Amino acid sequence: MLVIGHRGAAGLAPENTLESLRAGKDAGADILEFDVRITADGIPILCHDPTLHGRVVRKTTYSELKKLGNVTKLTSVLDEFLGDILLNLEYKPFDGIEIVYALLNKKYITSPNQWDTIIISSFHIRVLWKLRSLSKHVNLALLHSVNPFAFVTYNRKLKLAAVGWHRLHVNKLAIEIAKKSKLFTYVYTVNRPQAAKLLAQRDIDAVVTDYPKTISTSL
Numbered sequence: 001m002l003v004i005g006h007r008g009a010a011g012l013a014p015e016n017t018l019e020s021l022r023a024g025k026d027a028g029a030d031i032l033e034f035d036v037r038i039t040a041d042g043i044p045i046l047c048h049d050p051t052l053h054g055r056v057v058r059k060t061t062y063s064e065l066k067k068l069g070n071v072t073k074l075t076s077v078l079d080e081f082l083g084d085i086l087l088n089l090e091y092k093p094f095d096g097i098e099i100v101y102a103l104l105n106k107k108y109i110t111s112p113n114q115w116d117t118i119i120i121s122s123f124h125i126r127v128l129w130k131l132r133s134l135s136k137h138v139n140l141a142l143l144h145s146v147n148p149f150a151f152v153t154y155n156r157k158l159k160l161a162a163v164g165w166h167r168l169h170v171n172k173l174a175i176e177i178a179k180k181s182k183l184f185t186y187v188y189t190v191n192r193p194q195a196a197k198l199l200a201q202r203d204i205d206a207v208v209t210d211y212p213k214t215i216s217t218s219l
Contacts, residue, residue, distance in 0.1 A: 001196070001199070001200040001204060001205065001206060001207065001219055002030040002031060002186075002205060002206035002207075003028065003029050003030050003031070003206065003207060003209060003212045003215050003216045003219075004029060004030065004031040004032070004033050004088060004186060004188075004206050004207065004208040004209065004212075005020075005021070005023075005024025005025070005027065005029030005031070005032045005033060005208075005209070005212045006033055006188065006189050006208045006209055006210045007020060007033065007034055007035060007048065007210075008020025008021035008022070008023060008024045008032060008033075008034060009021075009023040009024035009027050009029065009210060009211070009212055010210040011191070011209075011210030011211045012024070012027060012210075012211070014070070015048065016034050016035055016046035016047060016048060016072060017046065017070060017072050018072055018076060018077065018080065021034065021077060021080075021081060024212055025081070025085055027211070027212040027213040027216075028212050028213050028216045028217075029085075029212035029216075030085075030086065030206070031085070031086045031087070031088050031119075031206065032081060032085055032086070032087055032088065033087075033088040033089075033090060033121075033208055034046050034077065034087075034088075034089065034090065035047060035048040035090045035091075035092050036074055036089055036090065036091050036092065036100060037050070037052075037057045037058065037092050037093055038057070038058060038093060038096040038099055038100075039057055039058070039060060039061055039062045039065065040057075040058060040059050040060050040061045041061040041062055041063075042096075042099055043061075043062040043073060044073070044074035044075075044099060044100050044103060045057070045062065045065070045071050045072060045073055045074060046071075046072040046073075046074065046077065047071075047092070048092065050092075052065055052068075052069075052071065053065060053068035053069045053071075054068070055068065058093065058096075074089075074100065074103065075103070075107075078103075078104075078107075078108050082108055082117055082118065083114075083117050086117060086118070086119070087117065087118045087119070088118075088119045088121055088141070089118060089119070089120050089121070090120075090121045090122065090143070091120060091121070091122045091124075091127055092122075093124075093127075094124050094126060094127065095127075097120075097122075097127045097130050097131055098130060098134065100120070101131060101134050101135070101138070104118070105134075105135070112137045115135070115137040115138050115139060116139065118139065119139045119140075119141050119161060119162055119184075120138060120139065120140060120141070121140075121141035121142070121143050121162070121164060122141075122142070122143060123142075123143045123144075123145060125142070125154060128140045128142060128154070128158055128160075129158065132157075132158050132159065136159070139161035139162070140158055140159070140160050140161055140162075141160065141161060141162035141163065141164055141184075141186075142154060142155075142158070142160055142162075142163055142164070143164045143188075144163065144164065144165045144166065144169065145166055145169070146166070146169055147169075148165050148169050148170055148171055148174035149173075149174055149177070151163045151178065151183070152177060155181055155183070160181075160183055161183065161184060162183055162184035162185070162186065163178050163183050163184075163185055163186075164185075164186050164187070164188060164208070165185075165186075165187050165188070166187070166188060167187050167188065167189065167190055167195065167199075170187050170199075170202075170204075172202065175202055175203060175204065179203060184205050184206070185203075185204050185205045185206070186204065186205055186206040186207060186208060187199055187204055187206075187207050187208065188207070188208035189208050189209060189210065190207040190208065190209050190215065191209055191210050191211055191214075191215075193214060193215060193218030193219075195207075196209070196215045196218060196219060197218065197219065200219060
């Protein structure tokens with residue numbers, strides 16, 4: 001089973017920063033996951049919540065946020081990690097994903113097979129629809145918060161690459177259906193070694209964790 005570093009390695013360093021991503025890689029993560037939002041002036045940055053440094057991200061420019069504290073640009077992450085380790089970019093908002101796609105497609109992805117270096121995940125179906133309309137090559141992951149079977153409805157047309165479930169809502173049948181559909185399966189957020197072992201026994205492909213080394217050494 002693979003280990004996905006949650007927001008880099010949120011248990012080891014400030015989440016969604018280069019420091020955290022480096023910590024995740026150094027701790028043995030196979031994949032680095034991080035969150036992306038778009039600033040008022042169209043800059044993709046790493047951020048989980050709608051606000052950063054007390055300001056609403058989508059209403060605040062990058063330079064304004066930078067004055068208030070540390071802000072990590074998506075370009076900084078891609079420059080350092082893309083092609084070196086598999087990335088899982090979780091896109092948080094409902095809109096603006098075309099900005100991220102354009103950045104990847106124009107600057108970083110020069111051939112179709114290079115899309116295999118990154119997965120773009122979201123809870124929002126319309127984000128995934130937009131991405132699929134832009135490219136048949138991008139690897140899409142549908143995240144599930146409660147209903148573990150949502151992917152069944154959308155998989156055929158979206159051509160999903162992966163499905164992610166909350167640890168409290170994944171079940172045996174959903175896993176079996178995903179496996180038959182040849183989807184990469186993962187569960188978030190798993191910080192207890194025993195829970196990771198149980199998921200490995202259920203044939204889950206990967207777990208998302210704040211502590212990559214703790215989980216990887218327990219498997």
